[in-house]
Amino acid sequence: MARKKVQKIKLPKAFRAKSKLGKAPGAINYVGGRKEQLTKISLLEYTNDSLKTQYPRPLKLKESISNEMTSFCNVVGLAQENIIDGIGKSFNFNNLLLEDVVDTFQRPKIEEFDDHVFGVFKMLYLNQEDLLVVEHMAMVLIEGTVLVFQETEEDVFDGVLNRIEQKFGRIRSRGADYLFFALLDAIVDHYYIVLDEVKDKLELLEEEVYNKPSEETAKRIQLIKKEILRIRKWIFPVKDLVNRLIESEHQLISKDTKLFLKDTLDHCIEINEDLTLYREMSTSLMEMYMTSVSNKMNEVMKVLTVIAAIFIPLTFLAGIYGMNFEYIPELHYQNGYFVLWGVFIAIGIGLLILFKKKGWL
Amino acid sequence: MARKKVQKIKLPKAFRAKSKLGKAPGAINYVGGRKEQLTKISLLEYTNDSLKTQYPRPLKLKESISNEMTSFCNVVGLAQENIIDGIGKSFNFNNLLLEDVVDTFQRPKIEEFDDHVFGVFKMLYLNQEDLLVVEHMAMVLIEGTVLVFQETEEDVFDGVLNRIEQKFGRIRSRGADYLFFALLDAIVDHYYIVLDEVKDKLELLEEEVYNKPSEETAKRIQLIKKEILRIRKWIFPVKDLVNRLIESEHQLISKDTKLFLKDTLDHCIEINEDLTLYREMSTSLMEMYMTSVSNKMNEVMKVLTVIAAIFIPLTFLAGIYGMNFEYIPELHYQNGYFVLWGVFIAIGIGLLILFKKKGWL
Amino acid sequence: MARKKVQKIKLPKAFRAKSKLGKAPGAINYVGGRKEQLTKISLLEYTNDSLKTQYPRPLKLKESISNEMTSFCNVVGLAQENIIDGIGKSFNFNNLLLEDVVDTFQRPKIEEFDDHVFGVFKMLYLNQEDLLVVEHMAMVLIEGTVLVFQETEEDVFDGVLNRIEQKFGRIRSRGADYLFFALLDAIVDHYYIVLDEVKDKLELLEEEVYNKPSEETAKRIQLIKKEILRIRKWIFPVKDLVNRLIESEHQLISKDTKLFLKDTLDHCIEINEDLTLYREMSTSLMEMYMTSVSNKMNEVMKVLTVIAAIFIPLTFLAGIYGMNFEYIPELHYQNGYFVLWGVFIAIGIGLLILFKKKGWL
Amino acid sequence: MARKKVQKIKLPKAFRAKSKLGKAPGAINYVGGRKEQLTKISLLEYTNDSLKTQYPRPLKLKESISNEMTSFCNVVGLAQENIIDGIGKSFNFNNLLLEDVVDTFQRPKIEEFDDHVFGVFKMLYLNQEDLLVVEHMAMVLIEGTVLVFQETEEDVFDGVLNRIEQKFGRIRSRGADYLFFALLDAIVDHYYIVLDEVKDKLELLEEEVYNKPSEETAKRIQLIKKEILRIRKWIFPVKDLVNRLIESEHQLISKDTKLFLKDTLDHCIEINEDLTLYREMSTSLMEMYMTSVSNKMNEVMKVLTVIAAIFIPLTFLAGIYGMNFEYIPELHYQNGYFVLWGVFIAIGIGLLILFKKKGWL
Amino acid sequence: MARKKVQKIKLPKAFRAKSKLGKAPGAINYVGGRKEQLTKISLLEYTNDSLKTQYPRPLKLKESISNEMTSFCNVVGLAQENIIDGIGKSFNFNNLLLEDVVDTFQRPKIEEFDDHVFGVFKMLYLNQEDLLVVEHMAMVLIEGTVLVFQETEEDVFDGVLNRIEQKFGRIRSRGADYLFFALLDAIVDHYYIVLDEVKDKLELLEEEVYNKPSEETAKRIQLIKKEILRIRKWIFPVKDLVNRLIESEHQLISKDTKLFLKDTLDHCIEINEDLTLYREMSTSLMEMYMTSVSNKMNEVMKVLTVIAAIFIPLTFLAGIYGMNFEYIPELHYQNGYFVLWGVFIAIGIGLLILFKKKGWL
């Protein structure tokens, strides 16, 4: 079970370079692997006292949004490029923004516009079958509204939705910028799960290296090193982005919300430090593996040397008395054979003591 | 086929140091390997409504350019230094600028002058025979005009030309600074192809290391490490240059175009991150190769040790009963020979069990 | 005894990711391993002339604090989340602050609020059984008061309390900011003990590597490398935090106290340099270990080679005269056997001299 | 021939520490290895229309300089400390400046004074016997004059002198600051020669590593690594110095000349990047060497193992039938000997096939 | 002799952590190893025309200092804490300053106070028995006076004293800030001696690695690596401190003296670069050592393989004709024995040629 979690979902291979070449910048071109997901929209709106859910059609989305309530608009499925384009047009979003919404290769980013703040992040979570999923998402903060674009229905926002519905904490009494923060915070909180996975694997591998290192162990260490490098690419930039939000002077982000973002920043710093730590641990692990391979070789060599060093001289001695010279006086001694056995045993024991002293046994 | 792409076109070796020594700065001195390419000029001009192509002679170029249209002037072939000099003089370009236009060793750069912006970049692309080509190019943004200088006719601008001719996207309705951006963006987009090549090779090598590592594998890993170092030299500086363009206050670059340059910057950041990632992956690969060599050696040593450890003592025993002592009682036992065979087999099986337990078999 | 100190106290494993997921930010959620410790409060108050100790109930704490005296309020035990919450509410502390008070995973931090300064640190010390303890603590500087939150009764503040009670030094005549500094200084001073432990272990390991390296040695080196990495995580950030306090313009921190903080900064710098130094020393140690493994292998191989090189040819010679050819003239020489012994000895001595010259003996 | 170039000229060892200890700062103390070179002065002066050469005596130098012409004053030979002191005094140079002029250990530097700009650089060039020479030089830019101090007559300024004499380029029509730039540019241009040498050597070594690596190869790689480290020390700082000249606001350096310095800066950046590249290539080379040593060892071990694994068991079998037991039935079989040969051959071929399958042959 | 210099003086081990724990900051607590040195004071005062030496008692020191002369007050021996305290009190020095004066663990630092500048440095020098000594020192620049605190009578200031007494250079005509600089400059100049030692050792070790590497060699390389790390700790920070003095606006440091400090800065930069260089050289040395160990192993293995590969098959052949089968036709051939010798020799020579071709001989 624990092993299974490690596996990532295989998506159809996406080709960035080919699909982008020659296109105008701002072309809305979904390059991810979830092409079968139809675009669905849900609109959750709340004030401190009321709560409302709608499922508007794309072209009606803009006008469905209430000005009096905080609105959480969730757009699931990015493959229907024309729908995304339509939604974007109705909100007057820049084409480059829309391109990034559907560009699953886009690295995490925050961009501030006059009347909206745009962010791209990667959600990392375990899905219902306990497999690690990486999902591209984008979110836009407008006056009173947060728009979220994501590839699939599963996400990391159940906790946030729960707090909204159950009226836990302060979320219902605060505005859209707090919602924006809460979603970002949920994404960052889920990064800890990936880190825990990595840590678990490192500890298992450490035990493997110490107890029964095989050639597979080395491959697994390399694999986790590569995985850490890849996770870094998705997670590392988030810290700077959160910091930029805190230092931003955009009118949509209140001073109050920045206090909460500082808490998220703390977590981002810790996550990045842990990633660095795990990376160094994986390097140490490889080093330890090499050491254990060398030690194994040493042990093998010692066995060979001890056996060869004892028996090769003895065989030579036996060979001497197997010679057919006419005159070999020892052969005619009455106890020659038994004396020689004594010599054999003496040499053998002598060498064993010598090797014992050398610490080879 | 995939293998063939990896090869780079061999150009006649260019000697930087020798050809430059003792020359005055600003000497126009083509040091590249495409000396046979005659200089050709084409001039594509467009407004939102019209499109015009000319092939003016070098000395007529300046006066052929229309002030009412956006002009894309493409100068192909840099070996005819006097022609480049003539064109440069007619536009009042600095000699140092012209030196950089033909200096194929010049690293990527952006330089702002009072009434023009000058850039040097390297185009990386697959040519018609699917070989990787590195081509030096320079471009100058003047009011209403972009001048491009390149070594050969092939380039990475087909997509841009297509969008101009087919009136795709917004290019026809925008000015020369957008054209400047579009060309730079096309160059950066093509870097993804080189990165894809590198990634493909790394993955092939990884499989090779895991399945059938040979001495050739190590050479190939070193080769790709060197290739990554070289590609870095051409690609890495571009990020900072694009960033400088975005922060520039030059009157020729509009605020609108800077928005698009930010998109290019995003791509440059990603490309640089990937280059760093691939470099670390190539280092890991070498490490894994060394591990596999050590493991192979271990296996060889184990086979040697097991065989030697079993048969050397047995040979000694056989040697004993091959001795010619007059009195060796065992030789006269009726079943001596068969008992000894039993001893041989017992020792052999005993040692095999021992080595099995040690995990050597 | 020295060995025992190295061990860390094992705490019940704490799961960060799971316990935090889906909770609202600011949820007061103790995730540490000292859940059995009941929350106790002591309140030590002093002026230059008087000294008073109280043990107020949590809800009475705020009103028990005297405005005329400097107050040191020590809250021990963080598992009773509602009590911490109550105390925090009475002082009007932000929920995010309270979350950090009980979040034992929180990395060291300083946060300035309008009327208080908040800090989180890790105390590292040897407990009464001489085991290394890591304890999470938080402290808040308010006008005239320092609040300390810690997990267990043991701490590093005995020296400070002593100076207050005995009226040593300047502490009794200074305000709460000096007390805040004195506590922080005590924490930093105790880091030296951990560093001394690390240094002792490195020196023991160095001796082990030089004199009797075993497979255990390598594991111990890796262990200390990992320990240094972990200690770094707790200690390293403190330097920047102290520096920020020195450069802070918060009205609660007097210019005078900053002079003392500079002394603490000096120590932080030295500690961080030492940590870096120890890390490089542990890397060198591993390198030396590998070298010694290689040298050992070389020695083993030389013994094998010398013995095999001498006796294998001699055995061949003996084998020759053990052949049963009808006509082998040497077998009939009168002194054949003795001559052959001469040859055996000559070859043996010759090879020994040769190997001696090669430096293999 | 190519090999010979690699050698550096051996100079008498210079002892920095000893010769400087206890001396007052500003003591003029030549510590280089060219003590036999007498100090000679030449003075080349030019305007756009005229050209004049003089060989003034040291004490007459100051007054020999024309105010109407641009003057290039070349002082060769730094061992006659009193002469250098006299020249310096006549120009009112600071003692610390003069100390640096003769201190061949001084690293590259630029220092701006009220009415002069002072620079120290290292010239690297191939001398008439094609050996690499490192020569300490200092230059001072005064109003209308450039003073150059160098250790020997050979230098890198032939190209500049040629352009002055032949009236090539713009040098005759520009002032002393352009001359200062032109000399610095000549120094930097010659660094390419050293880099080309390093690159040539790296390529030769690469071939050696791949085709016939010997113990000498490793020494050569270490040698070039050390050489790169040393060259770096002389060349690396120049980039920052040129940059500082460009950003300087000294009245002696015109805006026009700064444009040319930017070109030199480009070259410095490229040179430093190449140095870094070569360093990483030399590291890779050592890694590749180690790999090839390991592979060689593997091959040797395989040969040993194959031969031992085949013949040791066969020898045992032969030993069995060499035993002298009274009753060994096989010995009396008519075709026993031939059957045994069959067994020998079968075992041998079987093992060969096995090892072939393992890829050891 | 040269070897002896390398040794450092062993001092009684000093325990930092223990002696500091629980003490108030500012406690004057000598933790060094020169506890037996009584505190002695000498006071050298000079103007351009006069020179005066006194040996005042500690409590009279302050009033003994002349306002008209530049005063160099040398306090030797830091173990008598009450005397140091008394002197400090008379000059109104901060307690934290006095703590640093006697804290031999204090890293190099510069601290500016309103009317004095305080510095801590480490003197590194060869003592009268040519052993390397590390000595803690502190110095304070007051108006017209420099106070030096050092542990022992030996120091690095003989040259400075000489220049004062002999009226060499400019020291007599300048003020206390120049004296402060001159002392600091003397300290830095002596660092070159340590660097020369390190360089000498590296060169000796390099020769050892190339010519006769033993296990001791590896230990020596590790030792020098550790020594470089430790020296770095003492020397590295000085560069930044000197730079801070140059940029300081303290009224006690004249613009003139800053010019001299720039010269010292030059030396600090060079020293730090050299330290970095030596560190990389020591790393290369270890690498080379490992290479030579591997090469040695290769050589040993080749000898073993060649001997085994030749004689094991021959021994097998001889064994065959030692078998006792009733019918072995070859045994009865008249020249069987001689033919077999031919076969032996042919196989031996054939294999030798083969191994020669493989480059194993």
Ligand SMILES: [Mg+2]
């Ligand atoms: Mg994109």
Ligand SMILES: [Mg+2]
């Ligand atoms: Mg989803």
Ligand SMILES: [Mg+2]
């Ligand atoms: Mg969910």
Ligand SMILES: [Mg+2]
């Ligand atoms: Mg959070």
Ligand SMILES: [Mg+2]
């Ligand atoms: Mg998990």
Ligand SMILES: [Mg+2]
């Ligand atoms: Mg927090």
Ligand SMILES: [Mg+2]
């Ligand atoms: Mg044998």
Ligand SMILES: [Mg+2]
């Ligand atoms: Mg150039």
Ligand SMILES: [Mg+2]
């Ligand atoms: Mg082209």
Ligand SMILES: [Mg+2]
């Ligand atoms: Mg094309």
Ligand SMILES: [Mg+2]
């Ligand atoms: Mg693009």
Ligand SMILES: [Mg+2]
């Ligand atoms: Mg491809």
Ligand SMILES: [Mg+2]
């Ligand atoms: Mg984009």
Ligand SMILES: [Mg+2]
């Ligand atoms: Mg927290």
Ligand SMILES: [Mg+2]
């Ligand atoms: Mg506690």
Ligand SMILES: [Mg+2]
């Ligand atoms: Mg305590």
